[in-house]
Amino acid sequence: MTTIAEAGQGGVSAPTTRQLFTGFLGIGLIGFGGVLPLARRMLVDDKAWLSPQEFADLLGLCQFLPGGNVINMSVAVGMKFRGWRGALAGILGLTAVPTAFVIVLGVLYDRYSTDAHVQHLFAGLAAASAGLLIGMAWKMLKPLLKRPVALLVVLMLFFAVAMLRVPLIVAMLVLAPVSILLAWRFGQ
Amino acid sequence: MTATLIALALIFTELSLMAFGGGYAVLPEIQRRVVEVQHWVTPAEFSALFALAQAAPGPNMMIVPLIGWHVAGLPGLLVSSLAKFLPSSLITCMAVSAWERFRDRPWRAVVQAGLLPVTAGLVASSAVVITAASATSWWLAGLTGVTAALSVFTRAHPVAVLALGAVGGLAISFF
Numbered sequence: 207m208t209t210i211a212e213a214g215q216g217g218v219s220a221p222t223t224r225q226l227f228t229g230f231l232g233i234g235l236i237g238f239g240g241v242l243p244l245a246r247r248m249l250v251d252d253k254a255w256l257s258p259q260e261f262a263d264l265l266g267l268c269q270f271l272p273g274g275n276v277i278n279m280s281v282a283v284g285m286k287f288r289g290w291r292g293a294l295a296g297i298l299g300l301t302a303v304p305t306a307f308v309i310v311l312g313v314l315y316d317r318y319s320t321d322a323h324v325q326h327l328f329a330g331l332a333a334a335s336a337g338l339l340i341g342m343a344w345k346m347l348k349p350l351l352k353r354p355v356a357l358l359v360v361l362m363l364f365f366a367v368a369m370l371r372v373p374l375i376v377a378m379l380v381l382a383p384v385s386i387l388l389a390w391r392f393g394q
Numbered sequence: 395m396t397a398t399l400i401a402l403a404l405i406f407t408e409l410s411l412m413a414f415g416g417g418y419a420v421l422p423e424i425q426r427r428v429v430e431v432q433h434w435v436t437p438a439e440f441s442a443l444f445a446l447a448q449a450a451p452g453p454n455m456m457i458v459p460l461i462g463w464h465v466a467g468l469p470g471l472l473v474s475s476l477a478k479f480l481p482s483s484l485i486t487c488m489a490v491s492a493w494e495r496f497r498d499r500p501w502r503a504v505v506q507a508g509l510l511p512v513t514a515g516l517v518a519s520s521a522v523v524i525t526a527a528s529a530t531s532w533w534l535a536g537l538t539g540v541t542a543a544l545s546v547f548t549r550a551h552p553v554a555v556l557a558l559g560a561v562g563g564l565a566i567s568f569f
Contacts, residue, residue, distance in 0.1 A: 234452040241453055267493045270506055272413045273482025274453050281486040293487050297479060304452030305459055305475065311446045312463040312471075319442070323567045330537055330563015332441035332528040334556045335448045337541025339521040342418065344546050346514040356511040363515030367422050368522045371430065374423035378412055378512070386508030 220287045221255055223295045229253060230280045230299035241276045249283065256283070276300065355392050359385040398466045399473045401432060406458060406477035413482060415513025417455030421520040424457065425527075434465045437527035444524060449556050537562045 221229065233244050242265075249256045256264065264286070268278035277297060284296030318324040350356045363381055366372040405427045409420045421444070429440050443464060447457035455478065462474030496502055529535035537559055544550045544558075 236451060263493075263497070266497065266506075267489060268486065269415070270502065270509075271482065271486055271489055272411050273479070273486065274413070274416045274455050276453050277455075277479060278482065278486045281483045282490050285487050285490045290487060293483065297483055300453065301475070301479070304450050304456050305471070307450040307452075308447065308456050308460045309463060309468075309471065311450060312460055315443070315446060316464070319439075323564060326567035327560050327564045328442035328445065329438070329528070329530070329534055330559045330561065330566075331445035331449065331556055332438070332524070332559075333534040333537040333563065334541040334559020335445040336441070336521065336525040336528040337538045337543075337559070338448070338545050338552055338555055339418065339421075339517070339524055340538070340542035341545025343514070343518040343521040344542075346517050350511055350514055353511075356514075359511035360515040360518065363512060364518050364522075367516060368519035371422075371426055373426070374412055374420060374516075375408065378414075381515075382414070382509065382512050385512050386505050389508035390504045 221253065221292075223284075223288050223291050225253075226284045226288060226292050227295040227299040229255075230284075230296050231302060233276070233280075234300045234303040245276050245279055249279075255287070355388050356385075359388065395466060395469075399469055402462055402466065402470055402474045403477045405432075406462075406474050407481055410478050410481040411485075413455075414509050415516065417453070417457075418520050419513050419516035421457070422516065422523045424461070425523050428461055428465075434461070438530065441524055441528040445528075445556065445559075449553065533566050534563070 229248055233241055233248055236244065246261055250258055250261050264279060264282050265275065268275045268282055271278055277300065280296035280300040281293045284292030284294065286292075288295070315328075319328065347360065350360060359381060362384075363377060366377040366381070367374065405424075409423060412423075413420045425437070425440055428434050429437050435443065443460050444457050447460045448454070450456045450460075458478040459471045459475045462470035462472070464470075466473070525538055529538045540562075541555050541559055544555055545552070
């Protein structure tokens with residue numbers, strides 16, 4: 207594909223592969239819980255690699271595709287400016303620090319997980335992360351409450367995945383087409 | 395060891411391609427595969443690892459390399475990361491060039507609208523699966539309730555909420 211750098215279009219100067227790496231490295235470094243607002247600030251406000259419209263457009267693509275939004279964003283932005291090398295630089299930059307962090311956490315967990323105090327600490331941490339998930343689920347469900355058709359899909363998925371523990375691939379192959387068909391048939 | 399690495403690769407490649415709506419959507423399936431099918435960790439350990447990954451900076455699916463590390467060390471971490479991030483990234487690379495052509499098509503909006511309740515249902519499942527494994531006493535259930543209320547009704551930072559949970563959990567061990 208033709209990258210923006212080669213085509214030389216747009217008002218902003220296209221970032222180099224190294225700049226893509228360090229830009230996303232910064233997001234991975236400070237992005238505790240909720241990286242998306244930080245990614246927007248870096249890409250649109252600080253570096254001006256993307257216009258607000260371009261950001262919204264790329265985000266639409268990243269939300270449409272499988273995979274984490276911000277992970278996809280790092281790949282898409284890298285690809286847009288520097289082809290596959292840029293994509294690699296973006297995702298490696300984004301995941302480098304969190305991966306190192308995870309190794310440290312993994313070592314600490316393996317070493318101390320038998321200690322009674324640490325077990326209680328982890329239990330409390332897990333209880334809080336369950337609370338955060340409930341909060342997130344609520345925020346996603348709220349806009350759907352007035353749409354009975356969408357709510358029916360939510361309930362079917364919930365029943366299949368959380369209650370029956372059906373393999374996700376089976377639930378998705380059956381319910382995703384049904385949901386898309388319903389969205390097409392009944393509009394939004 | 396090799397069998398474990400192959401199992402990690404298969405599980406996370408499959409999940410990489412199904413993670414519409416991001417990582418939390420595939421959390422119940424990660425839990426099912428890692429806990430119920432492979433028996434690599436107990437439900438309580440899984441919740442603890444998930445909570446630890448939540449405390450790490452960066453993207454929200456750091457549970458994947460953490461599971462890999464816990465199960466098979468550095469090779470496990472590398473295999474699970476590659477399996478989880480490579481397939482979806484390749485799709486993203488290809489889609490960036492095709493996006494101009496399909497972004498304005500009516501079917502794109504329909505598919506996206508159709509996937510929204512799917513993602514919501516999966517995130518709700520994540521919440522229930524993790525809560526069931528974590529809220530194992532009245533004290534921990536209370537902590538989950540309080541932190542859920544904080545995240546719904548306030549703009550409290552997620553790391554502050556996690557810290558509150560850690561302190562709350564530690565407190566009970568002194569009684």
